[in-house]
Amino acid sequence: MLVKEIDLPGIGRKFVMETKAKGKMIVIVHDNGTRELYIPDPADPDERLSVGSFTDDESRKLAGIIGGMAYKPKALENLDIEIDDLVIEWHRIDPDSEWIGKTIGELKVRQTTGVSIIAVVEKEKKNIVPGPDFRFVGDSVLVIAGERQHIKLFKELLAIKA
Known part of the structure:
Protein backbone atom coordinates (compact mmCIF):
# COMPACT_ATOMS: atom_id res chain seq x y z
CA MET A 1 0.00 0.00 0.00
CA LEU A 2 1.32 3.41 -0.95
CA VAL A 3 0.87 6.01 1.81
CA LYS A 4 1.47 9.74 1.41
CA GLU A 5 1.55 11.93 4.51
CA ILE A 6 0.68 15.63 4.41
CA ASP A 7 0.94 17.97 7.41
CA LEU A 8 -2.17 20.10 7.98
CA PRO A 9 -0.95 22.98 10.18
CA GLY A 10 -3.38 23.72 12.99
CA ILE A 11 -5.44 20.61 12.10
CA GLY A 12 -3.24 17.50 12.17
CA ARG A 13 -2.04 15.17 9.43
CA LYS A 14 -3.60 13.78 6.26
CA PHE A 15 -2.82 10.26 5.01
CA VAL A 16 -3.62 9.39 1.40
CA MET A 17 -3.55 5.62 0.85
CA GLU A 18 -3.64 3.72 -2.42
CA THR A 19 -4.06 -0.05 -2.28
CA LYS A 20 -2.55 -2.57 -4.70
CA ALA A 21 -6.04 -2.86 -6.23
CA LYS A 22 -5.93 0.93 -6.92
CA GLY A 23 -8.48 1.70 -4.21
CA LYS A 24 -7.96 5.04 -2.47
CA MET A 25 -8.70 6.24 1.04
CA ILE A 26 -7.95 9.43 2.90
CA VAL A 27 -7.60 9.56 6.67
CA ILE A 28 -7.31 12.87 8.48
CA VAL A 29 -5.94 12.59 12.02
CA HIS A 30 -6.85 15.73 13.95
CA ASP A 31 -4.60 17.04 16.71
CA ASN A 32 -7.48 16.38 19.16
CA GLY A 33 -7.42 12.64 18.33
CA THR A 34 -10.47 12.56 16.05
CA ARG A 35 -10.05 10.68 12.77
CA GLU A 36 -12.04 11.17 9.58
CA LEU A 37 -12.15 8.60 6.77
CA TYR A 38 -12.95 9.51 3.15
CA ILE A 39 -13.19 7.57 -0.11
CA PRO A 40 -13.49 8.83 -3.71
CA ASP A 41 -17.03 9.38 -5.02
CA PRO A 42 -17.63 6.70 -7.72
CA ALA A 43 -19.61 9.27 -9.74
CA ASP A 44 -16.82 11.88 -9.54
CA PRO A 45 -13.35 10.61 -8.53
CA ASP A 46 -12.21 14.17 -7.75
CA GLU A 47 -14.84 14.41 -4.98
CA ARG A 48 -14.59 12.64 -1.64
CA LEU A 49 -17.34 10.95 0.34
CA SER A 50 -17.14 10.92 4.13
CA VAL A 51 -17.24 7.39 5.51
CA GLY A 52 -17.21 8.52 9.11
CA SER A 53 -15.62 10.38 11.96
CA PHE A 54 -14.09 8.36 14.80
CA THR A 55 -12.85 9.13 18.30
CA ASP A 56 -9.37 8.00 19.33
CA ASP A 57 -10.82 4.94 21.12
CA GLU A 58 -13.07 4.04 18.18
CA SER A 59 -10.13 4.40 15.79
CA ARG A 60 -8.03 1.99 17.85
CA LYS A 61 -10.86 -0.56 17.95
CA LEU A 62 -11.35 -0.22 14.18
CA ALA A 63 -7.60 -0.65 13.64
CA GLY A 64 -7.67 -3.79 15.79
CA ILE A 65 -10.53 -5.22 13.75
CA ILE A 66 -8.90 -4.42 10.43
CA GLY A 67 -5.52 -5.61 11.71
CA GLY A 68 -6.91 -8.98 12.82
CA MET A 69 -6.78 -8.51 16.59
CA ALA A 70 -10.51 -9.13 17.07
CA TYR A 71 -10.90 -11.96 14.55
CA LYS A 72 -8.42 -13.78 12.38
CA PRO A 73 -9.88 -15.82 9.51
Missing part, protein backbone atom coordinates in the same frame (compact mmCIF):
# COMPACT_ATOMS: atom_id res chain seq x y z
CA LYS A 74 -8.79 -19.47 9.62
CA ALA A 75 -7.19 -19.13 6.17
CA LEU A 76 -4.84 -16.47 7.51
CA GLU A 77 -3.69 -18.15 10.74
CA ASN A 78 -0.09 -18.41 9.55
CA LEU A 79 0.04 -14.93 8.04
CA ASP A 80 2.31 -12.35 9.54
CA ILE A 81 2.30 -8.57 9.35
CA GLU A 82 5.47 -6.55 8.98
CA ILE A 83 5.79 -2.85 9.80
CA ASP A 84 9.37 -1.73 9.17
CA ASP A 85 11.38 -4.10 11.44
CA LEU A 86 8.38 -5.00 13.64
CA VAL A 87 6.67 -8.30 12.83
CA ILE A 88 3.30 -9.37 14.24
CA GLU A 89 2.40 -13.06 14.10
CA TRP A 90 -0.21 -15.46 15.47
CA HIS A 91 0.86 -18.77 17.05
CA ARG A 92 -1.21 -21.55 18.60
CA ILE A 93 0.10 -23.15 21.81
CA ASP A 94 0.28 -26.91 21.46
CA PRO A 95 -1.52 -28.71 24.32
CA ASP A 96 1.74 -30.65 24.91
CA SER A 97 3.91 -27.52 25.17
CA GLU A 98 6.14 -27.21 28.23
CA TRP A 99 4.67 -23.69 28.58
CA ILE A 100 1.25 -24.99 29.69
CA GLY A 101 0.49 -23.86 33.25
CA LYS A 102 3.48 -21.52 33.40
CA THR A 103 3.27 -17.73 33.40
CA ILE A 104 4.81 -15.21 31.02
CA GLY A 105 6.83 -13.89 33.97
CA GLU A 106 8.14 -17.33 34.94
CA LEU A 107 9.31 -18.02 31.39
CA LYS A 108 10.72 -14.48 31.01
CA VAL A 109 9.38 -14.45 27.45
CA ARG A 110 10.40 -10.88 26.57
CA GLN A 111 13.77 -11.08 28.33
CA THR A 112 14.61 -14.47 26.76
CA THR A 113 13.34 -13.92 23.22
CA GLY A 114 12.84 -10.17 22.73
CA VAL A 115 9.21 -10.84 21.76
CA SER A 116 6.15 -9.29 23.39
CA ILE A 117 2.90 -11.23 23.70
CA ILE A 118 0.38 -8.51 22.89
CA ALA A 119 -2.82 -10.59 23.02
CA VAL A 120 -4.13 -14.09 23.71
CA VAL A 121 -7.30 -15.62 22.28
CA GLU A 122 -8.51 -18.64 24.23
CA LYS A 123 -10.75 -21.43 22.96
CA GLU A 124 -13.83 -19.93 24.60
CA LYS A 125 -13.22 -16.86 22.39
CA LYS A 126 -11.95 -14.83 25.35
CA ASN A 127 -9.58 -12.10 24.21
CA ILE A 128 -6.93 -11.28 26.80
CA VAL A 129 -4.23 -8.63 27.00
CA PRO A 130 -1.78 -10.67 29.08
CA GLY A 131 0.43 -9.47 31.88
CA PRO A 132 3.39 -11.28 33.45
CA ASP A 133 1.04 -13.39 35.61
CA PHE A 134 -0.87 -14.83 32.61
CA ARG A 135 -0.78 -18.66 32.64
CA PHE A 136 -0.52 -20.43 29.29
CA VAL A 137 -3.35 -22.75 28.25
CA GLY A 138 -3.23 -25.30 25.40
CA ASP A 139 -4.77 -24.37 22.04
CA SER A 140 -4.72 -20.65 22.88
CA VAL A 141 -3.56 -18.35 20.09
CA LEU A 142 -0.80 -15.89 20.99
CA VAL A 143 -0.47 -12.63 19.09
CA ILE A 144 3.19 -11.70 19.29
CA ALA A 145 5.29 -8.74 18.16
CA GLY A 146 9.03 -8.46 17.67
CA GLU A 147 11.83 -8.38 15.17
CA ARG A 148 12.15 -11.33 12.80
CA GLN A 149 15.23 -12.85 14.54
CA HIS A 150 13.45 -12.62 17.92
CA ILE A 151 10.32 -14.26 16.51
CA LYS A 152 12.46 -17.13 15.20
CA LEU A 153 13.85 -17.74 18.71
CA PHE A 154 10.34 -17.47 20.20
CA LYS A 155 9.01 -20.13 17.78
CA GLU A 156 11.91 -22.47 18.62
CA LEU A 157 11.18 -22.19 22.35
CA LEU A 158 7.41 -22.53 21.86
CA ALA A 159 7.89 -25.76 19.86
CA ILE A 160 9.56 -27.58 22.77
CA LYS A 161 7.26 -30.35 24.07
CA ALA A 162 6.83 -31.20 27.74
Whole structure:
Protein backbone atom coordinates (compact mmCIF):
# COMPACT_ATOMS: atom_id res chain seq x y z
CA MET A 1 0.00 0.00 0.00
CA LEU A 2 1.32 3.41 -0.95
CA VAL A 3 0.87 6.01 1.81
CA LYS A 4 1.47 9.74 1.41
CA GLU A 5 1.55 11.93 4.51
CA ILE A 6 0.68 15.63 4.41
CA ASP A 7 0.94 17.97 7.41
CA LEU A 8 -2.17 20.10 7.98
CA PRO A 9 -0.95 22.98 10.18
CA GLY A 10 -3.38 23.72 12.99
CA ILE A 11 -5.44 20.61 12.10
CA GLY A 12 -3.24 17.50 12.17
CA ARG A 13 -2.04 15.17 9.43
CA LYS A 14 -3.60 13.78 6.26
CA PHE A 15 -2.82 10.26 5.01
CA VAL A 16 -3.62 9.39 1.40
CA MET A 17 -3.55 5.62 0.85
CA GLU A 18 -3.64 3.72 -2.42
CA THR A 19 -4.06 -0.05 -2.28
CA LYS A 20 -2.55 -2.57 -4.70
CA ALA A 21 -6.04 -2.86 -6.23
CA LYS A 22 -5.93 0.93 -6.92
CA GLY A 23 -8.48 1.70 -4.21
CA LYS A 24 -7.96 5.04 -2.47
CA MET A 25 -8.70 6.24 1.04
CA ILE A 26 -7.95 9.43 2.90
CA VAL A 27 -7.60 9.56 6.67
CA ILE A 28 -7.31 12.87 8.48
CA VAL A 29 -5.94 12.59 12.02
CA HIS A 30 -6.85 15.73 13.95
CA ASP A 31 -4.60 17.04 16.71
CA ASN A 32 -7.48 16.38 19.16
CA GLY A 33 -7.42 12.64 18.33
CA THR A 34 -10.47 12.56 16.05
CA ARG A 35 -10.05 10.68 12.77
CA GLU A 36 -12.04 11.17 9.58
CA LEU A 37 -12.15 8.60 6.77
CA TYR A 38 -12.95 9.51 3.15
CA ILE A 39 -13.19 7.57 -0.11
CA PRO A 40 -13.49 8.83 -3.71
CA ASP A 41 -17.03 9.38 -5.02
CA PRO A 42 -17.63 6.70 -7.72
CA ALA A 43 -19.61 9.27 -9.74
CA ASP A 44 -16.82 11.88 -9.54
CA PRO A 45 -13.35 10.61 -8.53
CA ASP A 46 -12.21 14.17 -7.75
CA GLU A 47 -14.84 14.41 -4.98
CA ARG A 48 -14.59 12.64 -1.64
CA LEU A 49 -17.34 10.95 0.34
CA SER A 50 -17.14 10.92 4.13
CA VAL A 51 -17.24 7.39 5.51
CA GLY A 52 -17.21 8.52 9.11
CA SER A 53 -15.62 10.38 11.96
CA PHE A 54 -14.09 8.36 14.80
CA THR A 55 -12.85 9.13 18.30
CA ASP A 56 -9.37 8.00 19.33
CA ASP A 57 -10.82 4.94 21.12
CA GLU A 58 -13.07 4.04 18.18
CA SER A 59 -10.13 4.40 15.79
CA ARG A 60 -8.03 1.99 17.85
CA LYS A 61 -10.86 -0.56 17.95
CA LEU A 62 -11.35 -0.22 14.18
CA ALA A 63 -7.60 -0.65 13.64
CA GLY A 64 -7.67 -3.79 15.79
CA ILE A 65 -10.53 -5.22 13.75
CA ILE A 66 -8.90 -4.42 10.43
CA GLY A 67 -5.52 -5.61 11.71
CA GLY A 68 -6.91 -8.98 12.82
CA MET A 69 -6.78 -8.51 16.59
CA ALA A 70 -10.51 -9.13 17.07
CA TYR A 71 -10.90 -11.96 14.55
CA LYS A 72 -8.42 -13.78 12.38
CA PRO A 73 -9.88 -15.82 9.51
CA LYS A 74 -8.79 -19.47 9.62
CA ALA A 75 -7.19 -19.13 6.17
CA LEU A 76 -4.84 -16.47 7.51
CA GLU A 77 -3.69 -18.15 10.74
CA ASN A 78 -0.09 -18.41 9.55
CA LEU A 79 0.04 -14.93 8.04
CA ASP A 80 2.31 -12.35 9.54
CA ILE A 81 2.30 -8.57 9.35
CA GLU A 82 5.47 -6.55 8.98
CA ILE A 83 5.79 -2.85 9.80
CA ASP A 84 9.37 -1.73 9.17
CA ASP A 85 11.38 -4.10 11.44
CA LEU A 86 8.38 -5.00 13.64
CA VAL A 87 6.67 -8.30 12.83
CA ILE A 88 3.30 -9.37 14.24
CA GLU A 89 2.40 -13.06 14.10
CA TRP A 90 -0.21 -15.46 15.47
CA HIS A 91 0.86 -18.77 17.05
CA ARG A 92 -1.21 -21.55 18.60
CA ILE A 93 0.10 -23.15 21.81
CA ASP A 94 0.28 -26.91 21.46
CA PRO A 95 -1.52 -28.71 24.32
CA ASP A 96 1.74 -30.65 24.91
CA SER A 97 3.91 -27.52 25.17
CA GLU A 98 6.14 -27.21 28.23
CA TRP A 99 4.67 -23.69 28.58
CA ILE A 100 1.25 -24.99 29.69
CA GLY A 101 0.49 -23.86 33.25
CA LYS A 102 3.48 -21.52 33.40
CA THR A 103 3.27 -17.73 33.40
CA ILE A 104 4.81 -15.21 31.02
CA GLY A 105 6.83 -13.89 33.97
CA GLU A 106 8.14 -17.33 34.94
CA LEU A 107 9.31 -18.02 31.39
CA LYS A 108 10.72 -14.48 31.01
CA VAL A 109 9.38 -14.45 27.45
CA ARG A 110 10.40 -10.88 26.57
CA GLN A 111 13.77 -11.08 28.33
CA THR A 112 14.61 -14.47 26.76
CA THR A 113 13.34 -13.92 23.22
CA GLY A 114 12.84 -10.17 22.73
CA VAL A 115 9.21 -10.84 21.76
CA SER A 116 6.15 -9.29 23.39
CA ILE A 117 2.90 -11.23 23.70
CA ILE A 118 0.38 -8.51 22.89
CA ALA A 119 -2.82 -10.59 23.02
CA VAL A 120 -4.13 -14.09 23.71
CA VAL A 121 -7.30 -15.62 22.28
CA GLU A 122 -8.51 -18.64 24.23
CA LYS A 123 -10.75 -21.43 22.96
CA GLU A 124 -13.83 -19.93 24.60
CA LYS A 125 -13.22 -16.86 22.39
CA LYS A 126 -11.95 -14.83 25.35
CA ASN A 127 -9.58 -12.10 24.21
CA ILE A 128 -6.93 -11.28 26.80
CA VAL A 129 -4.23 -8.63 27.00
CA PRO A 130 -1.78 -10.67 29.08
CA GLY A 131 0.43 -9.47 31.88
CA PRO A 132 3.39 -11.28 33.45
CA ASP A 133 1.04 -13.39 35.61
CA PHE A 134 -0.87 -14.83 32.61
CA ARG A 135 -0.78 -18.66 32.64
CA PHE A 136 -0.52 -20.43 29.29
CA VAL A 137 -3.35 -22.75 28.25
CA GLY A 138 -3.23 -25.30 25.40
CA ASP A 139 -4.77 -24.37 22.04
CA SER A 140 -4.72 -20.65 22.88
CA VAL A 141 -3.56 -18.35 20.09
CA LEU A 142 -0.80 -15.89 20.99
CA VAL A 143 -0.47 -12.63 19.09
CA ILE A 144 3.19 -11.70 19.29
CA ALA A 145 5.29 -8.74 18.16
CA GLY A 146 9.03 -8.46 17.67
CA GLU A 147 11.83 -8.38 15.17
CA ARG A 148 12.15 -11.33 12.80
CA GLN A 149 15.23 -12.85 14.54
CA HIS A 150 13.45 -12.62 17.92
CA ILE A 151 10.32 -14.26 16.51
CA LYS A 152 12.46 -17.13 15.20
CA LEU A 153 13.85 -17.74 18.71
CA PHE A 154 10.34 -17.47 20.20
CA LYS A 155 9.01 -20.13 17.78
CA GLU A 156 11.91 -22.47 18.62
CA LEU A 157 11.18 -22.19 22.35
CA LEU A 158 7.41 -22.53 21.86
CA ALA A 159 7.89 -25.76 19.86
CA ILE A 160 9.56 -27.58 22.77
CA LYS A 161 7.26 -30.35 24.07
CA ALA A 162 6.83 -31.20 27.74
